[in-house]
Amino acid sequence: xxxxxxxxxxxxxxxxxxxxxxxxxxxxxxxxxxxxxxxxxxxxxxxxxxxxxxxxxxxxxxxxxxxxxxxxxxxxxxxxxxxxxxxxxxxxxxxxxxxxxxxxxxxxxxxxxxxxxxxxxxxxxxxxxxxxxxxxxxxxxxxxxxxxxxxxxxxxxxxxxxxxxxxxxxxxxxxxxxxxxxxxxxxxxxxxxxxxxxxxxxxxxxxxxxxxxxxxxxxxxxxxxxxxxxxxxxxxxxxxxxxxxxxxxxxxxxxxxxxxxxxxxxxxxxxxxxxxxxxxxx
Amino acid sequence: xxxxxxxxxxxxxxxxxxxxxxxxxxxxxxxxxxxxxxxxxxxxxxxxxxxxxxxxxxxxxxxxxxxxxxxxxxxxxxxxxxxxxxxxxxxxxxxxxxxxxxxxxxxxxxxxxxxxxxxxxxxxxxxxxxxxxxxxxxxxxxxxxxxxxxxxxxxxxxxxxxxxxxxxxxxxxxxxxxxxxxxxxxxxxxxxxxxxxxxxxxxxxxxxxxxxxxxxxxxxxxxxxxxxxxxxxxxxxxxxxxxxxxxxxxxxxxxxxxxxxxxxxxxxxxxxxxxxxxxxxxxxxxxxxxxxxxxxxxxxxxxxxxxxxxxxxxxxxxxxxxxxxxxxxxxxxxxxxxxxxxxxxxxxxxxxxxxxxxxxxxxxx
Numbered sequence: 001x002x003x004x005x006x007x008x009x010x011x012x013x014x015x016x017x018x019x020x021x022x023x024x025x026x027x028x029x030x031x032x033x034x035x036x037x038x039x040x041x042x043x044x045x046x047x048x049x050x051x052x053x054x055x056x057x058x059x060x061x062x063x064x065x066x067x068x069x070x071x072x073x074x075x076x077x078x079x080x081x082x083x084x085x086x087x088x089x090x091x092x093x094x095x096x097x098x099x100x101x102x103x104x105x106x107x108x109x110x111x112x113x114x115x116x117x118x119x120x121x122x123x124x125x126x127x128x129x130x131x132x133x134x135x136x137x138x139x140x141x142x143x144x145x146x147x148x149x150x151x152x153x154x155x156x157x158x159x160x161x162x163x164x165x166x167x168x169x170x171x172x173x174x175x176x177x178x179x180x181x182x183x184x185x186x187x188x189x190x191x192x193x194x195x196x197x198x199x200x201x202x203x204x205x206x207x208x209x210x211x212x213x214x215x216x217x218x219x220x221x222x223x224x225x226x227x228x229x230x231x232x233x234x235x236x237x238x239x240x241x242x243x244x245x246x247x248x249x250x251x252x253x254x255x256x257x258x259x260x261x262x263x264x265x266x267x268x269x270x271x272x273x274x275x276x277x278x279x280x281x282x
Numbered sequence: 283x284x285x286x287x288x289x290x291x292x293x294x295x296x297x298x299x300x301x302x303x304x305x306x307x308x309x310x311x312x313x314x315x316x317x318x319x320x321x322x323x324x325x326x327x328x329x330x331x332x333x334x335x336x337x338x339x340x341x342x343x344x345x346x347x348x349x350x351x352x353x354x355x356x357x358x359x360x361x362x363x364x365x366x367x368x369x370x371x372x373x374x375x376x377x378x379x380x381x382x383x384x385x386x387x388x389x390x391x392x393x394x395x396x397x398x399x400x401x402x403x404x405x406x407x408x409x410x411x412x413x414x415x416x417x418x419x420x421x422x423x424x425x426x427x428x429x430x431x432x433x434x435x436x437x438x439x440x441x442x443x444x445x446x447x448x449x450x451x452x453x454x455x456x457x458x459x460x461x462x463x464x465x466x467x468x469x470x471x472x473x474x475x476x477x478x479x480x481x482x483x484x485x486x487x488x489x490x491x492x493x494x495x496x497x498x499x500x501x502x503x504x505x506x507x508x509x510x511x512x513x514x515x516x517x518x519x520x521x522x523x524x525x526x527x528x529x530x531x532x533x534x535x536x537x538x539x540x541x542x543x544x545x546x547x548x549x550x551x552x553x554x555x556x557x558x559x560x561x562x563x564x565x566x567x568x569x570x571x572x573x574x575x576x577x578x579x580x581x582x583x584x585x586x587x588x589x590x591x592x593x594x595x596x597x598x599x600x601x602x603x604x605x606x607x608x609x610x611x612x613x614x615x616x617x618x619x620x621x622x623x624x625x626x627x628x629x630x631x632x633x634x635x636x637x638x639x640x641x642x643x644x645x646x647x
Contacts (some may be wrong), residue, residue: 025428027390027465028419038416042405049404049445106404114400118461121364122417123389 029123039124039132043103044139053105054140061097061148065089068214069155084245087159090152091240092213094169095233097148098141098177099208100201103133104184111192111278126279130185130271134178141177145170160247168253169243175260176236182267189274207233232259315378317342317469317501318363323372325358332358334525335372340503340518342468345495347516347533348505349610355525356505357397360473363503364394377468390418393462397473397505399454403447407438407457410446411464418465425464432460435490452483459490469501470494476511484511491515509610521614528617537608540616542567543583545590545605547576552598559593566590577612 030038047054068089076085110116119129149166159165184200191197210227211234212220220228228234239256242249320338324331333355340346350356361367363376365385374381377391402410411432415425433442436456441449446457455475462470472491476484492515494500506512512519513533521529521536529536549556553571560578561569565586568579576594580586583605594600 025420025424025466027467029386029390030417030419034416034419038413042402042409042413045409046404110402113402114396114398115402117366117396118394118400118414119417120366121389121392121394122414123386123419124417 027123032125032128035124035128036132036135039119039129040135040139043106043133043136046103046106047136047140050106053103054101054144057097057101058144058147061093061144062151064096065093065148065151068092072214084157086152086155087157087244088241090148090157090244091237092208093148093152094145094173094240095176095208095213095237097144098173099180100184101141101144101177102137102181102184103140104181104188104197104200105194107133107185108188108192108194108197111188112194116278120279126275127272130275133185134181137181138174138178141174142170145173157244159244161243165243165248169240172236172240172253172256172260175264179260179264179267182264182271186267186270186274189271189278192278207231212237232263235259315375316340317344317377318346318503319373319375320359320363321373323359323362323374324370325355325362325367326370332525333362336522336525336527338520338527340501342501343495343499344517345491345502345504345515347512347519348503348522349507349509349512349519349614350505350522351507354522356507356522357473358525359522360394360396360471360503360505364392364471365389390465391468392471393465393467393469394471395455395458395462395473395475397477399451399458401446401454401458401461404445406445407442407449407460410457411442411460414461414464420465428464428466432463435463435493436460452479452486455479455483455487456490459487463494467500469503472502472504474505474507476506476508488514509614513610519610521610521617523614523618529613533610536610536613540579540608540612542608543580543586543605544608544612545578545580545583545587545603547578547590547594547603548574548601549576549594550574550599550601555597556594559597560590563589563593583607 069086072085072089076083107116110119116129120126149169159169161168183203184197187193187200188197210224211217211231212228213233217225217228217234217238235252235255236259239252239259242252246252316339318338318340320336323333323336323338325333336355336359338346348356348359358367362369363374363381365381365388368382376388379387379391381388405413408429411429412425415428420428429442433439436459438449438453438456441453442457446454449457459472459475462472475491476487479487488511491502491504495502502515504512504515516533518530518532519536520527529539531539547556551574553574553576556576557569557571560566560576563586565580565582566578567581570577570579578586578590580590587603587605591600591603594603
C-alpha cells in the first residue's frame with residue numbers, strides 16, 4: 001500500500017503548525033451563502049445525470065400546449081373574434097411544466113441512502129440544505145420555461161407586456177414552482193418515502209382543471225365557477241395571462257402575487273416543520 | 283510484530299495514549315481534555331433503552347474499540363457522540379465540547395464514517411470530497427491539498443472521477459473514510475468500518491486505521507462486531523451488551539482477566555465427575571462447565587494439559603481437547619454469559635460453578 005504523509009495538527013492543536021509544516025487544515029463554519037451555493041451546486045450537477053426528472057415535465061407541457069391549440073384553435077377562431085388561443089394556453093402550459101418540478105425526490109434518496117446524515121454531520125446549516133435544493137429548483141424551473149416560451153414565440157405569440165413582461169412572467173413561474181415545491185419537500189422530509197413524494201404532483205392535478213386553464217373564468221358555471229374563485233391557481237393563471245394577452249394589469253398581477261404568497265406561506269410552513277422534525281436529535 | 287502491537291499485547295500504553303486530562307476549563311476551551319468523556323449516558327427510543335448508563339473516558343490519540351453484537355447499542359452510542367441523536371440522560375463531551383449543548387463545535391472536530399456507507403451514488407468521488415470540504419469551510423487551496431493527500435490515502439486512483447455508484451463496496455468504504463477525514467478531524471468515529479468487506483479489503487482498512495492513528499495521532503472510536511478487529515486495532519476495548527458497558531480494558535488486560543491459558547475439553551456426559559477429577563490437579567486455577575464443554579484455566583497450559591487429559595479420560599470419554607490462550611470471546615463469555623459469534627450472541631447455560639456475570643468490570647494495569 002502506498003505510504004503517505006499527511007500534514008496535520010497534533011492532538012488538541014488546531015491552530016498552529018509545527019516547524020516546517022505547512023498551514024494546518026482547520027474546519028470552520030462556512031458562510032451561510034456558501035452553504036446554500038454548495039448544496040444548490042450539487043443539486044444542479046445531478047440534473048444532467050437524471051434527465052428523467054426534467055424531460056417529462058417539459059414534454060407534458062409542450063404536448064398539452066400543442067394539442068390544446070390544435071383542438072381549440074379552429075373553434076375559437078370561428079366563434080371568438082380576436083381571441084388568441086395560443087397566448088391563452090401559454091400560462092396553462094407553463095404551470096403544467098413547472099408545477100411539481102423539485103429536487104424533493106433526490107432529497108428522499110439522500111434520506112434513504114444515509115447521505116442526509118452525512119450532511120447533518122457537517123457544520124452546514126440545516127436550513128441551507130433546504131434552501132440550496134430550492135435555489136436549484138428555481139434555476140431548473142426557469143430553464144424548463146424557456147423551450148415552452150420559445151415555442152409560443154415561434155407560433156406567433158407576442159407578449160403584450162414586452163420583454164420586461166416576459167421577465168416577470170418567468171419570475172412568477174419560478175416563484176409558483178418554488179411555492180408548490182414546498183409541499184414536495186414537506187412530504188419528503190416528513191415521510192422519507194419516494195412514492196409519497198411522487199404522488200405530491202397528483203395534489204396539483206385536480207386544481208389545474210378546476211380553474212380557468214381552458215376557458216376564461218367568466219365562462220365557467222355552477223360549482224366549478226365557485227371552486228375556481230377560491231382556487232389560488234386561478235389568480236396565478238390570470239396574472240400570467242394578463243402579461244401575455246393584455247399587458248401590465250396590476251390588479252391581476254397583485255392577485256397572482258398574493259396567491260403565490262399564500263400557497264408559499266402554507267407550503268413553506270409545512271416544509272420547515274418537517275425539516276425541524278427530520279433534524280431533531282431527540 | 284510492531285512495537286505498537288507489542289505494547290498493546292503487553293497491556294502497556296502507547297506513547298500517543300496520554301493519561302486522561304482535565305475537563306474543559308471554565309471558558310469551554312478544550313485544552314488537554316480527553317478526546318471523549320461520557321458520563322452515565324442513556325438513550326431511549328420510546329420505552330426501549332438502547333444505551334443504559336454508559337461511562338467512557340477515551341484519551342487523545344487512542345484507538346478505542348467498542349465491541350458488541352448487533353443491537354447491543356454501539357451505533358446508538360456513536361450517533362449520540364457524533365450529534366445525530368441527543369442523549370436522553372447523562373452527558374457526553376467530545377473533543378472538549380458537550381454534544382448536547384455545543385453540537386456545532388463537536389461537528390467541526392469530528393469525522394464520522396457511519397455503518398451504512400453514506401454516499402451519493404450520482405456524484406463522483408471528487409465532487410463528494412470537494413462538497414465535504416466546502417461544507418467544512420475549507421478554502422479551495424486547502425481542498426486541493428486534502429484531495430491530493432486523501433487520494434493517496436484511500437488509494438482509489440482514477441476512480442475518484444467516476445460516479446460513486448460504479449464503486450465496489452471496498453472503494454465506497456474508503457471514500458466514505460476520506461469524506462470523514464477531509465477536514466482533518468481530531469476524533470474519528472468508525473461505525474463497523476469493515477462490515478460486509480472481503481478479507482483483503484478488511485485488512486486494508488485495518489492498515490489505514492492504524493496509519494491514521496500512528497501518523498496523525500488521531501483518536502479513533504471504532505465500533506465492531508468482529509472480535510479479531512477489536513483485538514488487532516484497539517488500544518482499549520469496551521464490551522457493550524444490552525446497552526450496558528460490561529467490561530473495559532486493553533485486549534491483553536481483558537484476556538488476562540479471564541485467565542492465562544485455557545484447556546477446552548468436550549466430554550461425553552459425566553461433566554460433574556469430570557470437574558471433580560480435574561479441579562484438584564496441580565496448576566489448575568478454575569474449571570467451568572457449560573453443557574458438554576469444560577473450560578480449564580491454568581497458569582501453564584502446556585504443563586497441565588497432559589494431567590487434565592489423563593484425569594478426564596479416567597471418568598468420561600473425551601471428544602476434543604484443545605489448549606489455547608484466552609480470546610476476547612472468552613472475555614465476552616465471562617462478562618455476559620454468552621458466546622460471541624459475530625453478528626449475534628449464542629446463549630449458553632452456565633452451570634452452578636460458572637463465574638457470575640458481573641455488572642461492569644474495568645480492567646486496569
